[in-house]
Amino acid sequence: DAKTTQPTSMDCAEGRAANLPCNHSTISGNEYVYWYRQIHSQGPQYIIHGLKNNETNEMASLIITEDRKSSTLILPHATLRDTAVYYCIVRVGSGTASKLTFGTGTRLQVTL
Amino acid sequence: GAVVSQHPSRVICKSGTSVKIECRSLDFQATTMFWYRQFPKQSLMLMATSNEGSKATYEQGVEKDKFLINHASLTLSTLTVTSAHPEDSSFYICSVQYGDGYTFGSGTRLTVV
Numbered sequence: 001d002a003k004t005t006q007p008t009s010m011d012c013a014e015g016r017a018a019n020l021p022c023n024h025s026t027i028s029g030n031e032y033v034y035w036y037r038q039i040h041s042q043g044p045q046y047i048i049h050g051l052k053n054n055e056t057n058e059m060a061s062l063i064i065t066e067d068r069k070s071s072t073l074i075l076p077h078a079t080l081r082d083t084a085v086y087y088c089i090v091r092v093g094s095g096t097a098s099k100l101t102f103g104t105g106t107r108l109q110v111t112l
Numbered sequence: 113g114a115v116v117s118q119h120p121s122r123v124i125c126k127s128g129t130s131v132k133i134e135c136r137s138l139d140f141q142a143t144t145m146f147w148y149r150q151f152p153k154q155s156l157m158l159m160a161t162s163n164e165g166s167k168a169t170y171e172q173g174v175e176k177d178k179f180l181i182n183h184a185s186l187t188l189s190t191l192t193v194t195s196a197h198p199e200d201s202s203f204y205i206c207s208v209q210y211g212d213g214y215t216f217g218s219g220t221r222l223t224v225v
Contacts (some may be wrong), residue, residue, distance in 0.1 A: 029213045033211070034214075036154075036216075041203070041219070041221070042218060042219065043116075043205050043207075043216035043217050043218045044117070044156065044205070044216045044217065045212070045216070046113060046213065049212070087155070087156075095207070096143055096144045096163070098159070098160060098209070098215055099146060099158060100146070100207070101158055102148075102155045102156040102157070102158075103155060104155050105155060
């Protein structure tokens, strides 16, 4: 299984961009990168996912390096509500045989 | 994405009793659902993959006779914690797979006293 490595915690000032890095050096060519976040005592919330191209949606941008060994999640204008644990996940398998295995995540603290 | 309802949100039970947690996919017929467990200040741990109409696939180290999973319809999967003990107290979360997407329930906090 491809594993991910993330910093344990990060701080970000409100209104600034939050850049959350993730290393996945053993990723295989057909494995997707997913990002979820979890606010205390809630279920994880989907943010974004991608394979090799950069992706953007209303929540965030996902930048994947050309060799796909790392990626960065960008929250363009962090707010206090973005304080959460952010999980970078490499999906194992495909179709109905796939699953998401969570790593330790990054605890992002957004401050005034 | 799929809309997922998990029930109950909290449950307290006595040691030795069984507890059933439900996970419903409200707007999507889900062939595959997942069950996770999360202890305080830890990450989510995948317990098992629930497949509609067939037996669940359990992760290594998870006791299938203790954590009974039933996925009898495309909209409902249940997790039953049998003969619960205080060490089973945890946050249990289900997830529904829809294509390449995965939606999570809001979780069930189980406390065994």
